[in-house]
Amino acid sequence: MLKYTLKRFGQMILMMFLLSILVFFLFALMPGDFFSGNRKLTPTRLAELRALYGLDKPPLQRYFIWLGNVLHGDFGWSLKYNEPVTDLLKTYMFNSFIVALAAMVIAWTIAVIVGVYSATHQYAFVDKLVTVIVFASLSFPSFFIGLLAIKFFAVDLKWLPVGGMIDTGSNSTGLAYVLEVGRHMILPVLILAFFSAGGLTRYFRSGMLDVLRLDFVRCARARGIKEHAVVYRHALRNALLPAITLLGFELPGLFSGAIITEQIFGWPGIGPIQLDALNAHDYEVLMTCTLLLSFLTILGNFLADVMYSVADPRVRLAQKAEA
DSSP states (O other): OHHHHHHHHHHHHHHHHHHHHHHHHHHHTSSOOTTTTOTTSOHHHHHHHHHHTTTTSOHHHHHHHHHHHHHTTOOOEETTTTEEHHHHHHHHHHHHHHHHHHHHHHHHHHHHHHHHHHHHTTTSHHHHHHHHHHHHHHHSOHHHHHHHHIIIIIIISOOSOSSSSSOTTOOOOHHHHHHHHHHHHHHHHHHHHHHHHHHHHHHHHHHHHHHHTSHHHHHHHHTTOOHHHIIIIIIHHHHTHHHHHHHHTHHHHHHHOOHHHHHHHTOOSHHHHHHHHHHHTOHHHHHHHHHHHHHHHHHHHHHHHHHHHHHOHHHHHHHHHHO
């Protein structure tokens, strides 16, 4: 187990190094930069600014300078926002994180409960209703459902705020601030959870149906074990094993943010920052976001492989045979 973990960790480090090369040169070779789009700059001033920020150096030299700074925790300077990239992303990334985490917990809870119930009541009315709702969540665009929710819950019923993170002009602190932020989170969290739960529900329903047809489930029923115990103690445990791999891919989503949803609800997350950086050719911000998401994707796969080997004895036997 330890040998396999160290091997996977070494592969993760190598993959991150190769990804850093790919990410940097993809952005370095893109046409234009932050200054080239400013028509007010004279050619002389444009050359001075490019030299000041090191944009006139060869891409290979710039890569090693950038890599050395990254290894020291310096991800560059945002020309769009005129502040260090680390300071810029710190707050906005946390805002995206709390919304994505809440949405993920709700979506996975709903998906497990509804998926198991739908699988154990196959072709019943509830199963058909769940199928309709799931396909609706996969068919409708997020901006349409988001705007519809704002129109109904915020404008017509006035139950929830239209958008933002806090009320306009609010000076609340402590518990009042937490409750205010929580009230503004309700709509974006529910919209994200709705779209995430749809595909997850079908995934858990399909996995549960496959497990319920296996021989060990039939044997458990033949021994007279109660149906509740068969479903939740035997079948569900095995049906959730593949979800460990799926959970590893959820890690980048906790930090990447939902660009469209955050734009609709005016939530100050990482999504609008990425859009602004893209429009302004602020490549330092874009490279940091891309590199961070790449790292989280690799880390999620690494953790999923380790957890899968811990949860499933068959995987441990396969790893020993491979070693």
